[in-house]
Amino acid sequence: MAAAIAAHESGVKDILLLERDQYLGGILNQCIHTGFGIEYFKEVLTGPEYAQRFIKEIKKIPDIEISLKSFVVDLTRDKTLTFIKPGILEKVKARVLIMATGCREKTREMIHIAGTRPSGVFSAGLAQKLINIEGLLPGKRVVIAGSGDIGLIMARRFMLEGAEVRAVIEIEKKTRGLLRNVVQCIEDFEIPMYFNHRISKINGKDRVESVTAVKVDDDLNDIPGTDVRFDCDTVLISVGLIPENELIEMAGVQIDKKTNSPVSHELNKTSIPGLFVCGNSFKVYDIVDSVSLDSEIAGRLAAEYLRKKI
Amino acid sequence: MKPFDILIIGGGVIGASIARELSRYRLRIGLVEKEEEPAFGVSKSNSGIIHPGTQNPAGSLKARLCVQGNILTRKICKELGVDFKEVGELIVAFDETERGRLLQLKKEGEALGVPGLEIVDSAWLKANEPNLSDKAIAALYAPTAGIVSPYRLVYDLSENAGRNGVKFYTGAGVEGISQRGERRFEIHTPQGIFNTRYLINAAGLFADEISAMAGVDDFKIRPRKGEEFLLDKKREHITNHLLFPLPSQTSKGILVIKTSDGNPMIGPTAEDAADKEDLSTSDAGFKKVLLSAQKMIPSISEDDVIAYFAGLRPSAGKDFIIRHEDKVPGFINVAGIQSPGLTAAPAIALLVADILKKNGLSLNKKLIFHGHREKTMQLFAIPQEKTRRLIKKDASYGDIVCRCEMVSAKEVKDAIKRGARTLDGIKFRTRAQAGRCHGSFCTTRLLKILSESIEKPVTEITKRGPGSEIVKGNKSGD
Numbered sequence: 001m002a003a004a005i006a007a008h009e010s011g012v013k014d015i016l017l018l019e020r021d022q023y024l025g026g027i028l029n030q031c032i033h034t035g036f037g038i039e040y041f042k043e044v045l046t047g048p049e050y051a052q053r054f055i056k057e058i059k060k061i062p063d064i065e066i067s068l069k070s071f072v073v074d075l076t077r078d079k080t081l082t083f084i085k086p087g088i089l090e091k092v093k094a095r096v097l098i099m100a101t102g103c104r105e106k107t108r109e110m111i112h113i114a115g116t117r118p119s120g121v122f123s124a125g126l127a128q129k130l131i132n133i134e135g136l137l138p139g140k141r142v143v144i145a146g147s148g149d150i151g152l153i154m155a156r157r158f159m160l161e162g163a164e165v166r167a168v169i170e171i172e173k174k175t176r177g178l179l180r181n182v183v184q185c186i187e188d189f190e191i192p193m194y195f196n197h198r199i200s201k202i203n204g205k206d207r208v209e210s211v212t213a214v215k216v217d218d219d220l221n222d223i224p225g226t227d228v229r230f231d232c233d234t235v236l237i238s239v240g241l242i243p244e245n246e247l248i249e250m251a252g253v254q255i256d257k258k259t260n261s262p263v264s265h266e267l268n269k270t271s272i273p274g275l276f277v278c279g280n281s282f283k284v285y286d287i288v289d290s291v292s293l294d295s296e297i298a299g300r301l302a303a304e305y306l307r308k309k310i
Numbered sequence: 311m312k313p314f315d316i317l318i319i320g321g322g323v324i325g326a327s328i329a330r331e332l333s334r335y336r337l338r339i340g341l342v343e344k345e346e347e348p349a350f351g352v353s354k355s356n357s358g359i360i361h362p363g364t365q366n367p368a369g370s371l372k373a374r375l376c377v378q379g380n381i382l383t384r385k386i387c388k389e390l391g392v393d394f395k396e397v398g399e400l401i402v403a404f405d406e407t408e409r410g411r412l413l414q415l416k417k418e419g420e421a422l423g424v425p426g427l428e429i430v431d432s433a434w435l436k437a438n439e440p441n442l443s444d445k446a447i448a449a450l451y452a453p454t455a456g457i458v459s460p461y462r463l464v465y466d467l468s469e470n471a472g473r474n475g476v477k478f479y480t481g482a483g484v485e486g487i488s489q490r491g492e493r494r495f496e497i498h499t500p501q502g503i504f505n506t507r508y509l510i511n512a513a514g515l516f517a518d519e520i521s522a523m524a525g526v527d528d529f530k531i532r533p534r535k536g537e538e539f540l541l542d543k544k545r546e547h548i549t550n551h552l553l554f555p556l557p558s559q560t561s562k563g564i565l566v567i568k569t570s571d572g573n574p575m576i577g578p579t580a581e582d583a584a585d586k587e588d589l590s591t592s593d594a595g596f597k598k599v600l601l602s603a604q605k606m607i608p609s610i611s612e613d614d615v616i617a618y619f620a621g622l623r624p625s626a627g628k629d630f631i632i633r634h635e636d637k638v639p640g641f642i643n644v645a646g647i648q649s650p651g652l653t654a655a656p657a658i659a660l661l662v663a664d665i666l667k668k669n670g671l672s673l674n675k676k677l678i679f680h681g682h683r684e685k686t687m688q689l690f691a692i693p694q695e696k697t698r699r700l701i702k703k704d705a706s707y708g709d710i711v712c713r714c715e716m717v718s719a720k721e722v723k724d725a726i727k728r729g730a731r732t733l734d735g736i737k738f739r740t741r742a743q744a745g746r747c748h749g750s751f752c753t754t755r756l757l758k759i760l761s762e763s764i765e766k767p768v769t770e771i772t773k774r775g776p777g778s779e780i781v782k783g784n785k786s787g788d
């Protein structure tokens with residue numbers, strides 16, 4: 001939304017915004033905690049409030065056509081994209097394209113946690129959606145793998161729902177989340193944090209019954225004999241985010257295999273001229289305010305690209 | 311309830327194949343399965359290879375049924391709309407001794423009746439399998455090896471058997487078998503008591519326990535674990551064939567496999583397991599598989615792995631046990647069906663029909679047998695133009711639920727209509743949740759669709775049956 005609004009402000013008159021969800025705002029909708037907007041709006045907002053500011057703004061602009069439930073299935077080098085939505089398959093060719101596809105969470109599988117595959121293993125984001133949007137409680141005794149921000153925030157969320165968070169287990173020496181989240185979500189609730197530890201095994205046949213953790217040395221190798229077992233019914237995985245760039249990869253944009261970001265020498269630009277990437281799909285940011293600012297730059301770059309072409 | 315002519319225990323590929331084969335005849339047939347859905351046993355976690363028939367002991371049931379099964383599977387897949395791809399396999403030699411063993415394997419394979427075997431040299435390998443290690447010097451090429459989706463095969467066999475009158479009961483684990491005279495079995499399950507004249511034991515890992523209940527306890531099933539690791543679909547074209555090392559005494563070794571959904575797979579390990587329900591994978595297994603796979607395809611990396619699982623081979627010695635138990639007339643064991651059981655399944659079904667006939671059951675063909683089934687639609691597998699037409703016909707094909715694998719609400723609802731009752735059931739049928747994000751984005755939507763369709767609260771929806779509920783309840787205050 002920030003990119004579309006900025007492009008419009010810079011003079012672009014014909015903008016199509018495609019969103020696969022049934023509402024605008026993306027992941028912010030499930031982030032009902034506060035802490036958003038401090039930099040951008042100089043106010044403390046919740047996720048949905050932050051999104052709402054942009055939604056209100058964008059709806060005032062008739063030049064921006066919004067199409068929800070619209071899933072892009074194909075993208076080619078010449079910026080022709082195909083999307084489907086209920087009842088429709090449509091092809092459009094854009095003169096300039098901005099991708100703001102966000103990121104996804106790394107999974108248990110990506111860090112190769114061994115053991116069984118019972119129910120009760122969730123990405124932190126899925127657990128957040130289940131609680132905050134669907135009103136469901138994913139589990140009652142929780143162990144969190146990784147100390148990413150979503151994991152920390154979910155630790156507090158589970159405590160507030162009366163569940164017990166048995167441990168947060170982080171393979172590195174220190175947290176990968178924001179300091180304020182460690183203080184407010186973990187320390188204030190006296191949740192034990194284990195650094196230099198990794199979850200080596202998930203146990204349980206139908207439902208998670210326990211996890212095994214092991215201490216690791218400086219090279220992240222297991223130290224034999226340091227196994228600890230935590231009884232729990234739920235494991236949250238919060239071990240980092242990956243930009244979602246499968247579509248531009250399909251179009252032939254060079255992608256860095258390690259980070260899944262586009263290979264780029266300049267902010268928001270890709271190896272295809274006129275194809276810009278912004279926000280967390282360009283690189284994973286800590287806070288949404290930076291995402292909005294980055295996206296506004298992409299919007300302006302897109303407008304400039306169009307002006308130069310004419 | 312009126313007694314069945316035949317009751318089959320076990321809804322894996324063996325039980326389902328037998329059910330479908332026998333549904334051609336005028337018989338009352340039932341099938342009981344302990345899990346919530348068919349195909350949740352060994353048949354869901356295997357390599358999905360339709361073996362050409364090499365590497366089986368001469369004179370064994372395995373050897374004969376595998377070669378036959380390879381031919382029959384093609385026909386059945388065509389009839390049922392299941393994708394069968396004849397990708398061919400290469401057994402790869404890395405030194406001169408191994409090259410010598412290839413010749414031996416070729417000779418043995420030809421004696422077993424395996425068609426088209428050929429030794430290919432390193433130039434052929436370079437041209438046809440460019441990512442293969444340049445240390446490979448030759449290979450035995452078996453062109454008739456193929457791949458299928460094992461669970462979809464079971465679902466479609468079951469569905470077709472159902473269409474032809476077989477009655478399926480899930481959540482019906484057999485707890486006891488009693489006999490009320492010759493050919494009068496009484497089968498006790500949580501879903502009630504079933505009476506039958508003939509009883510077929512196709513209970514996979516638990517076939518020894520079922521057999522003991524019926525009064526035959528002369529074999530034991532020893533589970534042997536195989537861990538397998540799936541790679542990202544982006545690596546789909548890393549190989550053109552199935553790649554095998556030379557086999558050891560106990561197993562075919564660690565393979566690089568093509569799968570029917572596109573993701574390459576590496577594995578399986580082969581370790582004796584203590585517990586028939588232990589489906590855990592291990593760090594050691596992962597390392598072993600990765601190293602062995604890299605020996606063949608050096609460019610495979612740890613980061614390519616996006617999913618993994620373990621399966622247990624139900625082994626009861628060297629060969630399959632398929633026989634009428636004369637001690638218990640009417641009772642047929644189909645046990646110890648380890649690899650190549652998936653391949654041999656249709657041949658096993660024919661053999662079982664023959665055994666029934668020899669033991670007094672008359673097989674009269676029905677006038678009408680519905681042998682064909684329309685192929686299940688999968689958006690990811692069809693061209694865009696076809697998608698456009700489908701969406702026009704039914705708008706909900708355009709309502710995408712699973713973003714990673716492009717699965718629509720329509721496909722999910724169809725899967726539920728065809729019998730999916732759990733999230734795993736939906737996954738195996740449609741691939742929703744099987745992609746990179748592992749359901750992070752689509753689980754909530756799937757929960758809701760399933761809950762509405764089968765009229766059960768979301769809190770009762772499970773991953774794969776009772777005990778595996780997804781959530782622990784409603785949020786406090788909701």
Ligand SMILES: Cc1cc2nc3c(=O)[nH]c(=O)nc-3n(C[C@H](O)[C@H](O)[C@H](O)COP(=O)(O)OP(=O)(O)OC[C@H]3O[C@@H](n4cnc5c(N)ncnc54)[C@H](O)[C@@H]3O)c2cc1C
Binds near residue numbers: 323325344359514624
């Ligand atoms: C890792 C691995 C890889 C393999 N790869 C291949 C391959 O590439 N090609 C190939 O041809 N073969 C392969 N196999 C072998 C193949 O998977 C098996 O031979 C085949 O699936 C066996 O089918 P089944 O129907 O006998 O067993 P199952 O699928 O286990 O079916 C038995 C069913 O009986 C049910 N049951 C058990 N107890 C009871 C009870 N008391 N009451 C009611 N129901 C009960 C179970 O729930 C189960 O659904 C592989 C096996 C493994 C483990």
